[in-house]
Amino acid sequence: YLPLLFGLAGRIAPHRTARAMAELVSRPRGRNPTQPWELAPGLASREMELRPGLFARAWGENGPLVLALHGWRGRPTQFGPLAVALVARGLRTIAFDMPGHGRSAGERATPRLLADLLFELTQITGPVHALVGHSFGGAAIGAALALGFQTSRVVIVSSPTRVSRMPFMYAKAFRLPPRAMAHFVRLLDEHAGRPVAELDLVAVGPHCRIPALLVHDRGDAVIPYHEAEILAAAWPALNVISTEGLSHRDILADAAVVQAIADCISD
Numbered sequence: 519y520l521p522l523l524f525g526l527a528g529r530i531a532p533h534r535t536a537r538a539m540a541e542l543v544s545r546p547r548g549r550n551p552t553q554p555w556e557l558a559p560g561l562a563s564r565e566m567e568l569r570p571g572l573f574a575r576a577w578g579e580n581g582p583l584v585l586a587l588h589g590w591r592g593r594p595t596q597f598g599p600l601a602v603a604l605v606a607r608g609l610r611t612i613a614f615d616m617p618g619h620g621r622s623a624g625e626r627a628t629p630r631l632l633a634d635l636l637f638e639l640t641q642i643t644g645p646v647h648a649l650v651g652h653s654f655g656g657a658a659i660g661a662a663l664a665l666g667f668q669t670s671r672v673v674i675v676s677s678p679t680r681v682s683r684m685p686f687m688y689a690k691a692f693r694l695p696p697r698a699m700a701h702f703v704r705l706l707d708e709h710a711g712r713p714v715a716e717l718d719l720v721a722v723g724p725h726c727r728i729p730a731l732l733v734h735d736r737g738d739a740v741i742p743y744h745e746a747e748i749l750a751a752a753w754p755a756l757n758v759i760s761t762e763g764l765s766h767r768d769i770l771a772d773a774a775v776v777q778a779i780a781d782c783i784s785d
Contacts, residue, residue, distance in 0.1 A: 527698075528699075529697070532697040532698035533698075536694070536698045539698070542688070544626040544627060545627075546618040549620070550593075553771070558598070561601075563576055563598065563601065568612075568643070571624070572614060573622050576611070576612045577611045578604070582608075582609050582610070582647035583643055585643070586601070586652075587632065587655025588613060589655050590654040594615055594620075596770050603780040607783075609647065633665050636658075647671065648670060652677070652767075653677055654678070657679075657719060660679075660718055661722075663726055664722045671728065672728050672731070673733070673782060674731070675732075675769060675775075676766050679720045680719075681718060682715040724753045726753070731758075731782040732758045734759075735763070735764045738765065738769075759775070759778055
């Protein structure tokens with residue numbers, strides 16, 4: 519019934535309907551099932567509240583800081599295998615729960631909101647040696663880099679490299695009429711502070727001089743491997759690792775992938 523509702527409302531009240539669509543596409547609902555490997559012995563972490571209402575998991579006490587961003591409906595414990603490998607190399611990892619996820623406050627998550635949050639966190643944690651983003655979290659790294667975030671290493675795993683297209687795909691699926699769609703475009707650009715496509719990894723990466731690694735599975739059923747191919751073609755300096763049979767989420771637990779990411783970050 520929602521396409522019918524949005525189609526009708528978009529003709530009667532296009533601006534209000536566009537706002538409702540912008541709210542809808544930015545609100546995570548629920549969480550993906552916990553994978554068994556997230557609960558494996560030896561991956562223990564401690565919970566911390568970075569600031570009121572923003573919760574995170576932390577591994578390690580000392581060393582250069584790695585900030586990790588989980589994906590849409592993801593969770594910090596997905597970075598457990600990587601964080602343990604990084605601790606062994608003298609680095610510490612903090613993976614925070616995005617707004618609208620877990621115990622963290624807030625109802626919305628967008629690349630721009632997460633980028634702003636990363637800048638805020640540096641005032642709490644100090645300099646960030648590396649950023650690691652999985653899926654939507656990797657897309658948020660693109661927004662942060664577009665806004666001038668400083669770090670020494672970037673790792674992108676299974677991420678949409680043209681995340682700005684996704685809200686429009688949803689809007690078209692919900693049959694948002696042309697007038698409402700025009701308002702929707704303006705709302706997204708206003709929120710981003712610029713044309714929203716300028717925050718995409720594919721727009722930012724080619725101009726980024728930070729050493730970066732991209733990891734993507736060829737059989738990813740959530741974010742197609744074609745997204746990785748597009749980013750690699752646009753960003754010649756990007757180091758790319760393609761995997762087989764690891765899917766969208768289990769790629770974070772693969773021993774070879776974990777070692778490659780740890781090598782990139784600790785190099």
